[in-house]
Amino acid sequence: MSTTLTAVAPVAPATDRLRAYFAPVNRAAGAPTLFDPAQSGSFTLGTPPDPWIDLGWIAKFARKCGTKVDPLRAGSPAVTVGQVRAEIDATVAFEFETWGRLQATLASGSQQTNLLATASGAAANGSGGVAGAAAPLLTSPASTAATLSIGTTAAVGFSAGNLVAVDIDYSGQTGYVGAGVSAAYVQSAAAVNNDANYIRRVTLNVGVIVGIDSGVLTLATPLPAGAPTSAMKVSKLVGFCDREGPSFFQEWSALFVAEGAQGDRILYHYPRLQAMQGSAESITAFAAPFESVRLAAAFRALPVKDNNDGETVVCFRSYLPAPLRLP
Amino acid sequence: MQNAKDTFYTTLQARIAALNPGRTIIVRGTVRPGVLVDENELPALSPPVDCFRLRWTKLEVAEASPLPLAAMTCAITYATDGTSGNAAMDRGRLLSAMDAELAAALIQTPRCAPKLNYSAAGVGVAPAVMGTNIFWADPVFGAVTTSDERLERTATVQVFDYQEAGEL
Numbered sequence: 304m305s306t307t308l309t310a311v312a313p314v315a316p317a318t319d320r321l322r323a324y325f326a327p328v329n330r331a332a333g334a335p336t337l338f339d340p341a342q343s344g345s346f347t348l349g350t351p352p353d354p355w356i357d358l359g360w361i362a363k364f365a366r367k368c369g370t371k372v373d374p375l376r377a378g379s380p381a382v383t384v385g386q387v388r389a390e391i392d393a394t395v396a397f398e399f400e401t402w403g404r405l406q407a408t409l410a411s412g413s414q415q416t417n418l419l420a421t422a423s424g425a426a427a428n429g430s431g432g433v434a435g436a437a438a439p440l441l442t443s444p445a446s447t448a449a450t451l452s453i454g455t456t457a458a459v460g461f462s463a464g465n466l467v468a469v470d471i472d473y474s475g476q477t478g479y480v481g482a483g484v485s486a487a488y489v490q491s492a493a494a495v496n497n498d499a500n501y502i503r504r505v506t507l508n509v510g511v512i513v514g515i516d517s518g519v520l521t522l523a524t525p526l527p528a529g530a531p532t533s534a535m536k537v538s539k540l541v542g543f544c545d546r547e548g549p550s551f552f553q554e555w556s557a558l559f560v561a562e563g564a565q566g567d568r569i570l571y572h573y574p575r576l577q578a579m580q581g582s583a584e585s586i587t588a589f590a591a592p593f594e595s596v597r598l599a600a601a602f603r604a605l606p607v608k609d610n611n612d613g614e615t616v617v618c619f620r621s622y623l624p625a626p627l628r629l630p
Numbered sequence: 631m632q633n634a635k636d637t638f639y640t641t642l643q644a645r646i647a648a649l650n651p652g653r654t655i656i657v658r659g660t661v662r663p664g665v666l667v668d669e670n671e672l673p674a675l676s677p678p679v680d681c682f683r684l685r686w687t688k689l690e691v692a693e694a695s696p697l698p699l700a701a702m703t704c705a706i707t708y709a710t711d712g713t714s715g716n717a718a719m720d721r722g723r724l725l726s727a728m729d730a731e732l733a734a735a736l737i738q739t740p741r742c743a744p745k746l747n748y749s750a751a752g753v754g755v756a757p758a759v760m761g762t763n764i765f766w767a768d769p770v771f772g773a774v775t776t777s778d779e780r781l782e783r784t785a786t787v788q789v790f791d792y793q794e795a796g797e798l
Contacts, residue, residue, distance in 0.1 A: 311761040312696035564765035
C-alpha cells in the first residue's frame with residue numbers, strides 16, 4: 304500500500320525569540336569554528352553540537368547589511384550596464400537575556416577580567432587588586448571538567464556558591480592566553496606585571512561550586528575548556544569586570560537560531576564576529592521601581608572563505624523548512 | 631478551526647497531566663485529567679472546581695499569508711473552594727498552584743503542537759496528523775474574583791491556526 308502525503312504552502316516563519324550560541328575562534332591559527340547547517344542544523348536548542356556553547360535567549364536581534372553595490376556606467380550619456388559590489392560589510396546587534404561571564408565578555412568586546420579574591424592587604428585597583436594564591440590541582444583523584452581535586456587543606460578556602468577560575472599560571476608567555484578561548488593578548492610580561500594569576504584573571508574557564516567533598520570541588524556545569532590539565536590552578540573570584548578602552552578585540556564564532564512555530568528554523572552563522580562597541584546596557588522599565596538591565600552588544604562580521612566556491616563571505620543564513628512544505 | 635481547538639485542548643490536557651497527575655476530575659463517572667472544554671460537556675448548574683475549563687471566545691481570520699491564519703481566543707477559567715479539612719483556609723494556595731500549573735503548561739517549549747484531526751479518531755484509531763502546527767501566545771491572567779470562599783480566575787490565550795485545504 305502506498306501513501307501520498309499532501310504538501311502545504313510555506314508561510315512566513317513565526318518565531319518568538321532567538322537563541323545564541325558561541326564557539327571559540329583559534330586566534331593564533333586564525334581559524335573560526337564553522338557550523339554546518341546541512342549536518343547539524345536540526346539540533347535540539349538546549350543541547351548544541353560540540354563545541355558550541357549555549358548563550359541563552361537574545362532580544363532585539365538586528366542584522367544590518369553594509370555591503371555597497373555601485374553601478375557600472377558606460378556610454379554618453381552614461382547608462383548603468385552592470386553592477387559591482389564595492390564593499391562587503393555586515394553587522395549584527397542584539398541584547399542578551401542572560402548576564403553570564405561569556406555573555407558579558409562578548410558584549411564588552413575585549414578582555415573582561417575576573418575579579419579574583421585579593422591577597423590580604425592588596426592595594427586597591429579598578430579591576431581588582433593583587434590576587435591571593437591559587438590552589439593547585441592534585442593528580443589523584445584526577446579532576447574532570449566538573450570536579451576539581453584540590454585536597455582538603457586547600458578546600459577550606461572555598462565554599463559552595465563560590466565562583467572559580469581555572470587556568471595555568473602566567474609564566475612569561477606572550478600572545479593569546481586563556482584555556483579553551485583566547486581571552487586576552489599579552490604583549491609582554493612587563494605589561495601584565497609578570498603576575499602569576501594573570502591568565503586566571505582573564506580566562507573564560509570559570510565555574511560555580513555547588514558542593515565540596517573530601518577536597519573535591521563539584522561545579523554546577525562543566526568548565527568550558529573541558530577537563531583541566533595538571534598544570535592548572537584554581538582561583539576564587541567574586542565577579543567580573545570589563546573596561547572601556549582596552550586594546551584587545553574579542554573574536555568569536557556565532558550562531559543564532561530562530562525556531563519557527565511550524566517546525567521550520569532560520570540559522571544565522573557568523574564565523575567571525577568582533578565587537579564594534581564597548582560595554583553598553585539596555586535599560587527597560589518593567590514595573591516601577593524596577594528596571595531590567597540587559598547586556599547590549601553590537602558586532603561586525605569578518606570574512607571567511609566558503610570552501611564550496613571560494614567566495615569571501617561574512618555570514619551565512621540557512622533556512623530549514625518545516626516538513627512537507629512546498630519549495 | 632475545530633481541529634485547532636481539539637489540538638489545543640488535548641495538548642494542554644497532556645501537559646497539565648504531566649505536571650500534576652493528581653489534577654483529575656470525574657466527568658460522567660470517568661476520571662480524567664482536570665482539563666475540559668465547556669462546549670463539549672453537558673450543561674451544568676454548578677461548574678466543577680479544581681480543574682481548568684476552556685471556552686473559545688473571539689475569532690479573527692487574516693488572509694495575508696499563503697494560508698489563512700485564524701487567531702482564536704481561549705478563555706481558561708479555574709476555581710477552588712479550598713479543602714474542607716483545612717476549613718477552606720488553603721484556597722489561596724490551591725489557586726496559586728493552579729496558576730503555576732497553567733503558566734508552566736502554556737509557556738514551556740515548544741509553544742506549538744502538530745495539528746490533529748480527530749474527525750475519524752476513536753477507540754484504537756489515532757487522530758490524523760495534519761500539515762501545520764498550531765501555536766499560541768503568552769497567557770494573560772485576569773484578576774481573581776471571590777464568591778463566598780470560592781476563588782476564581784480566568785486566563786486568556788491566543789491560539790493561532792493556519793487553515794489548510796478543506797478547513798475553510
